[in-house]
């Protein structure tokens with residue numbers, strides 16, 4: 001690998017790449033096989049999980065780094081095929097990390113073309129709903145645009161990708177992974193409840209009250225204490 005300005009800045013890159021190494025194994029619990037991916041942003045570059053290798057089979061120095069326009073900057077392993085989706089989201093609203101999974105309950109919603117309504121107050125960790133992004137082939141700019149549009153319209157940090165899976169963003173990888181677990185759990189809850197009847201949804205007023213309580217913990221991710 002040729003050395004360049006970013007590769008010569010080990011502190012800047014090291015933290016993001018080490019975070020990918022630290023949090024990638026969490027994907028194994030969430031998504032079948034090697035179908036998920038994770039990225040961590042540092043300025044105008046991201047460290048992203050490599051494609052085709054187990055989530056615990058690489059070191060920070062292996063982790064690919066790409067610019068927000070998708071240009072390879074460092075790391076010898078081939079980056080995830082979903083880089084265009086990650087960079088498209090980062091260019092739009094600059095979260096700190098993105099998790100993408102084919103986690104089974106969210107992906108069941110994806111096959112039904114269902115968004116996740118506010119059936120439980122924990123949804124406030126990502127917004128008032130998890131919208132459905134229209135289908136587009138994986139790894140395309142079109143998919144990125146659909147995801148960005150759906151999340152922006154709903155004011156949500158997550159989106160269900162039609163006939164595909166789930167995307168969750170966060171200020172840092174810990175929050176993004178944790179919120180991916182929350183959304184997966186809520187999809188399971190919603191589908192179980194829907195098998196018996198029509199789940200009740202929280203009103204905007206009820207959700208606003210929850211948002212105020214969460215904010216009093218100092219961050220949206222304070223849901224574990226709620």
Ligand SMILES: [Zn+2]
Pocket residue numbers: 035082100101102138164165
């Ligand atoms: Zn995927």
